[in-house]
């Protein structure tokens with residue numbers, strides 16, 4: 001840190017992405033990426049000709065991409081905002097709707113970036129504790145002051161909240177934006193998209209990083225009323241109008257249009273997830289019912305950190321989160337069949353060592 005950095009930025013705790021160690025090759029099950037490559041239509045659209053147009057700026061309104069997303073969800077393009085990953089969409093939403101005076105309400109256990117944005121923008125977060133079984137108490141998100149933000153399904157718990165509960169939160173905050181982060185919804189959650197026409201305070205955030213195999217392309221989007229989309233554009237155009245590059249824009253259009261590929265990837269991941277959950281349970285793990293592309297699991301006879309370390313020694317990376325309530329668990333991304341076999345083999349080895 002230099003002496004020039006603003007004092008208020010010196011105490012930031014930046015987001016720590018899942019580790020990408022370079023010391024050896026790992027079976028990487030720690031960042032919830034898709035094990036499948038992008039749609040073949042994405043590969044076909046990224047031609048030499050497309051690359052040769054990189055001398056030109058991208059369309060700052062991302063019209064063709066927003067049209068493709070809107071068409072998929074039966075919306076109008078002015079219901080759609082696109083950003084450089086959903087992290088950027090979340091960042092713009094915090095900039096637009098949360099400040100020192102209004103605050104923001106967040107679950108105690110959720111996607112870590114929400115608290116980082118709150119800190120960056122000097123927003124006071126009201127933190128709502130989870131129930132002991134890791135579910136969210138909907139009643140404690142009702143009647144708040146300022147934006148309410150939560151992920152459904154939640155991360156890292158993998159649990160989905162029923163749509164009725166989500167509606168209760170949206171309806172119970174008519175003066176506030178309710179941001180529902182649906183990063184994982186394609187893997188089994190109930191989307192709150194049907195509520196969009198009835199609730200002008202609803203802001204849905206989605207990503208291409210999980211179910212559409214484009215984490216490296218950096219593309220996320222928001223679905224909301226035209227007025228909210230206009231707010232987000234005001235912020236974006238005061239910060240970075242060209243936040244999505246030409247190639248990602250083309251990739252995003254084709255990934256959205258290729259429904260068959262999308263469905264086949266999601267189905268394969270869900271089948272692998274359910275088989276892996278059963279296998280872990282048979283080994284004595286406690287595994288939460290996942291509506292996502294990851295498992296939140298607690299190993300028998302050891303804490304999450306020990307299991308994480310022993311897996312890493314054996315070349316398998318999962319995510320351990322150090323919050324006290326999560327200490328017994330790790331988050332395991334659902335990978336390919338081969339990756340999950342490697343996880344199971346390493347786990348059997350670890351459990352055998354424990355009993356030897």
Ligand SMILES: Cc1ncc(COP(=O)(O)O)c(C=O)c1O
Nearest residue numbers: 085086087111151183207209220
């Ligand atoms: C709940 C949730 N929201 C948003 C994101 C950010 O996704 P991206 O910025 O890749 O779109 C993640 C990433 O893991 C996530 O878990």
